Amino acid sequence: MSRPKISVIGAGNVGATTALMLAQLELGDVVLVDILEGMPQGKALDMMEMNPVYGYDVSITGTNSYEETANSDVVVITSGIPRKPGMSRDDLIATNTEIVKQVTENVARRSPNAILILVTNPLDAMVYIAHKVSGFPRERVMGMAGVLDAARFRSFIGMELGVSVENIHAFVLGGHGDDMVPLARATTVAGVPITELIPADRIESIIQRTRQGGGEIVALLKTGSAFYAPAVSAVEMVDAILRDKKKILPCCVLAQGEYGVDNTFVGLPVILGSKGVEKIFEIKLTKKESEELQLSAAHVKELCDHIEKMSGK
Ligand code: APR
Numbered sequence: 001m002s003r004p005k006i007s008v009i010g011a012g013n014v015g016a017t018t019a020l021m022l023a024q025l026e027l028g029d030v031v032l033v034d035i036l037e038g039m040p041q042g043k044a045l046d047m048m049e050m051n052p053v054y055g056y057d058v059s060i061t062g063t064n065s066y067e068e069t070a071n072s073d074v075v076v077i078t079s080g081i082p083r084k085p086g087m088s089r090d091d092l093i094a095t096n097t098e099i100v101k102q103v104t105e106n107v108a109r110r111s112p113n114a115i116l117i118l119v120t121n122p123l124d125a126m127v128y129i130a131h132k133v134s135g136f137p138r139e140r141v142m143g144m145a146g147v148l149d150a151a152r153f154r155s156f157i158g159m160e161l162g163v164s165v166e167n168i169h170a171f172v173l174g175g176h177g178d179d180m181v182p183l184a185r186a187t188t189v190a191g192v193p194i195t196e197l198i199p200a201d202r203i204e205s206i207i208q209r210t211r212q213g214g215g216e217i218v219a220l221l222k223t224g225s226a227f228y229a230p231a232v233s234a235v236e237m238v239d240a241i242l243r244d245k246k247k248i249l250p251c252c253v254l255a256q257g258e259y260g261v262d263n264t265f266v267g268l269p270v271i272l273g274s275k276g277v278e279k280i281f282e283i284k285l286t287k288k289e290s291e292e293l294q295l296s297a298a299h300v301k302e303l304c305d306h307i308e309k310m311s312g313k
Pocket residue numbers: 009010011012013014015033034035036078079080081082099102103119120121122224225226227230
């Protein structure tokens with residue numbers, strides 16, 4: 001029996017770190033693709049040369065072509081450009097839409113049974129594009145954002161209370177960033193809701209910090225955006241899929257009536273297993289939570305409509 005095959009498209013900060021972490025967990029053979037000549041090959045060879053020290057028995061291949069990605073079980077798409085000075089948001093959206101379109105076409109044709117995990121921003125809209133271009137069922141096209149948002153939320157709660165992050169479970173819904181809808185009442189420390197442990201004003205400021213978590217890191221790094229936590233979040237999703245964990249993780253998925261959201265990509269808790277999104281895990285929301293989620297879903301829909309208009313359809 002051969003090892004699972006995982007392709008990572010984009011060998012930049014997020015992609016290379018994802019490939020490294022996948023290899024470290026020996027989750028499968030990794031194919032790292034980028035348009036820059038020599039770069040994915042160099043990074044992959046460097047990682048292969050780590051194997052003897054750690055004792056990993058996986059292969060990591062770097063390439064500029066898609067041939068090596070054929071018959072992947074999972075494909076993580078991180079290719080794209082970050083926003084640069086002087087560039088409008090529309091320029092960024094237009095560029096990343098084209099990149100994700102082209103990448104998805106190349107990947108889907110060669111790996112028709114793969115599960116796609118999108119990481120490129122603006123995340124929710126890029127999942128919409130990949131779903132549309134691949135023609136894959138919603139179970140096999142999802143986005144990584146909620147795991148990262150929840151991880152940030154959990155780390156800030158851990159810092160606040162001085163307890164192990166392992167005891168903290170966070171529940172987040174909605175789009176990435178400002179649109180995130182964290183459910184404080186369903187976020188627990190050793191099973192106890194944080195609303196019983198942290199004063200309301202402190203919870204609010206932790207939520208604000210979480211929403212702006214990406215921006216906080218961009219402001220510090222100056223030359224790029226976060227990549228360690230985004231990479232490990234994508235890896236957690238790959239792990240849940242390849243090891244059929246049935247783990248409940250917040251992912252960007254196509255809602256088809258769940259949580260009162262229809263035909264829109266938005267972050268929801270899902271059961272992730274070998275078939276991909278096996279089920280959307282639904283709980284009853286309060287009126288306020290539901291309104292916030294609807295607003296977040298409406299923003300994603302607006303952005304997707306805008307992309308359709310920009311591409312002249
Ligand atoms: N095909 C393959 N790779 C591509 C393509 C393409 N068509 N276009 C760009 N790339 C590659 C770039 O060459 C670069 O190596 O994507 C890589 C992106 O890497 P970085 O610039 O380091 O960006 P990174 O920090 O990894 O972020 C990637 O993830 O978290 C999101 O917002 C982030 O959208 C961004 C993405």
